[in-house]
Amino acid sequence: MLKRLIFLRGAEVIAFVLLGLIPLWVSNSYALGLLTLLAIYGILLIGLDVTVGYLGQVNLAQAAFLGLGAYAAGVCVTLFGFGIFSALAVSMLIGLTLGALLAFPALRLEGPQFALATLSFSALSTTVLNEWEGLTGGAQGLSLNRPAFFGHAVDAPGFYWLCLILLAVVWMAMRNLLSSQWGRAFEALRDSPIATDAMGVGTYRHKVAGFAFGSSLGGLAGGLYAFNFQYLQPQSFTYDLMVILLLGVVLGGRKSLWGAFFGASLIVLLPNLLSNRLLFEIVAALGLLLALVVGLRSWLSKHQLQFQAVAPIIAMGMLVIGGFMVENTENWRKAIFALMLFSVVVGLPDGIMGFVARYLTQLFRIAPPALPQASTLDSVLPAKASDGAILLELQNLKRYFGGVKAVDDVSMQVHSGAVHGLIGPNGSGKSTAVNVISGLYAPTEGKVLLHGKLLPSGSLFKVARAGVSRTFQNLQLFGELSALDNVMLALKDAYRVPLPLVLLGLAKSEEICAQSDALALLQLVGLEKQARVHAKDLTYGSQRFLEIARALARKPELLILDEPAAGLAHPDVSVLVAIIKSIKQRGTTIILIEHHMDVVSELCDTVTVVDGGKIIAAGTPEEVKRDLKVIKAYLGVADEAPLQA
């Protein structure tokens, strides 16, 4: 624990103290200017990393937010005479508001559409900055003076310290955010947006909030940028800058504060690097060397695809050879960025910091902080007395896909405290029915009632919030999160500290409580020893059990298990049966979709059989097994399909 504190926090403290002390020794104004820019770009890149790294989306709007923030500060100071801090606050607010406005439509879709929307936003904001001449001065640019700070003029070192302090604050706030439920949600929604919704953690709202937060940091950096240069032009914030920013984040290393810091220093140093021929040759040669080392290693170990080993070597080779052929490297600036960026994206997807961090962790092996004692299961999942009343009711439920009647007029009742089996041959509509109940699909017609009240339709998130929790037939775990984090993410009512306090780091005690509770649920499914293991590294059976523990963390009134025994080895099936029995004992109502008839017979109080989207039988497992229609549906009947001799 102490070692962890010294290494991780110590490195940060030392870095910031050293950076802070530099102006006392060095009075070179050029170097100071570079350091100031480093701090500003550091803030900007930490913001960009939220979307590019944590949300996993290509964001092409951060340069625009820098520009908008810069102009906001500039206009506040020149037109309204704001002070330095109020102007910065306005910059941040502009970033936050416009970020949220852009995110609302843009984040509804993944991938290229999002990138395109941010690209359009950038182009649009450049147009506005250029054309709204009354406010921004248009292409002429906007000059401003750095406002005084409580009557004192802010000199260069003073401004540098301000930027550095803000970087440190942003750094800490970001770290606090990422180690809270928010950080978990960001990771989770990249792995499985569907499961994130189904666990009552809104995918969309977290994405929007994350993007808006990143944009507000862009706005803040913009305000500082304005006070640093004291002259703004719309052309400074175009696509070119955006590509350089992406270069910074990717090259430095995504999902890493140090990576953003490293990327920022790189961006600051790039112009110098290109203007000095010798320096450029050295960097290009080092790049080629790195590509060769990484490439050969992965080629030998056959770990990566060959293209991944060879392509960066070719790209860096082009850089070295091109460096000899070209007269002026500055003219080829963009091509040089492109080749470097290409090599990193292909060959070192974790960036340079990720590469370094892997070796450092092997070298120092810092143990994760110890886990707290598990809570008692009774406090996490209090036993409920079941009254046997109707909990869930489907009324004439229909769901059609075009002409396919996947669920066709299904009505059924699930009683509180019961294990209700839902069985039927493949393609009979069980999964669709469950998907409608849990809100993945809106019903075509009919109602789903919980406690006699209509369940929200067509929203996994809202249904999860209403007290229905589910597992998935095709596992939807958050593979990059540990087993513990998978459960912690879903924990209901565990996180009450509001966002501003989370940013200040005041959510630690809540985190520890959540850890204890999650451990209790892991104990229930027998996974407490694997709490720190990444979900993707668990065995298949353990993954199935983890899904159940995660669904239970919602403390659901109704738990839907979608084929939990599918693909399980025989010993695991008996463990599963034991787990489901103990859940039932606590009074949680369960809908069980299953093919294993022995599991169904052993666990279920009532069984509903569907075929072709309709209910063909209902009753106790024994009754259903003897039902002729059920036998026909599963096995076929000889006289209907006579065998051809």
Place this chain on the structure above:
Amino acid sequence: MNSLIIAQMAVSGALMGLVYALIAYGFQLTFATSKSINFGQGELVMLSAFFSLTLLNLGAPYWLMIPGGLLFGVVMGLVVERACVRLTLEQKSEGWILLTIIFGLLGFSAAENIWGRDDRPFPSPISSDALHILGINVTPVEISVAIGVFAVMGVIELFKRKTLLGKAFEAVSADRDAAELMGISATHTIMLSYGLSGMVAAMAGILISPITTVGPTMASALILKAFSVAVVAGLDSGFGVVVIGILIGVLESLTSYYLGSGWRETPGLLLLILALAIRPNGVFGKVSIRKV
């Protein structure tokens, strides 16, 4: 008089819109097979135009330049697929967005240094003397743009429907896994789609250059609108891009007339963001069903 000016603006805007539609059609070709698009497509248009201009300057006759330029586009499309797309598709990541942007940047920088930063005229044997039709001026060059756009799209659509290779293309678009099980190589089909897409980009470059001139920055002006067209129309409707292309072309032409040329790009950009808000799959797009 005023209505005549509006009609004039609308017609020339619509003709520009057809070029946006053609570029957007190039996005659709690759999106259909691989769910990826080339963010450097604008640079492909520009590079192909420069290459074709060089062919002309080297003394190649106009009618020989066209296949040469198209071949260049095909080759560049294949390079993009190999260098920027294939790996990330294998990794099931969206790295291709970043990599194709990088490719565009490289192409831009190369063009800037090889051919210079200035815009250059692109000679065309087709006359640019205006014809007066119902009081509206239309040049034969502009008409050739419309004919060229429809010809390329028509040929590719015919290819997709009538040839075996085209049917393979459609099969991979419909269901990649099923097509692979039937012995169709998805990788080859995606290569084909990128080749075709590169060809379409080259055609767009050759068609538009006589009107706009050729320069390194021609890409960024075109590409944003082509993106808008593709997203607003939906990434799977060839008919849609033509309609939306014409619409956006007309709108931007009218906007630049009434608000000034600086605002020219706004309608396309606003429509794009609006479309994402209201119909994320595009006006003519299919709604996809989430599966678990």
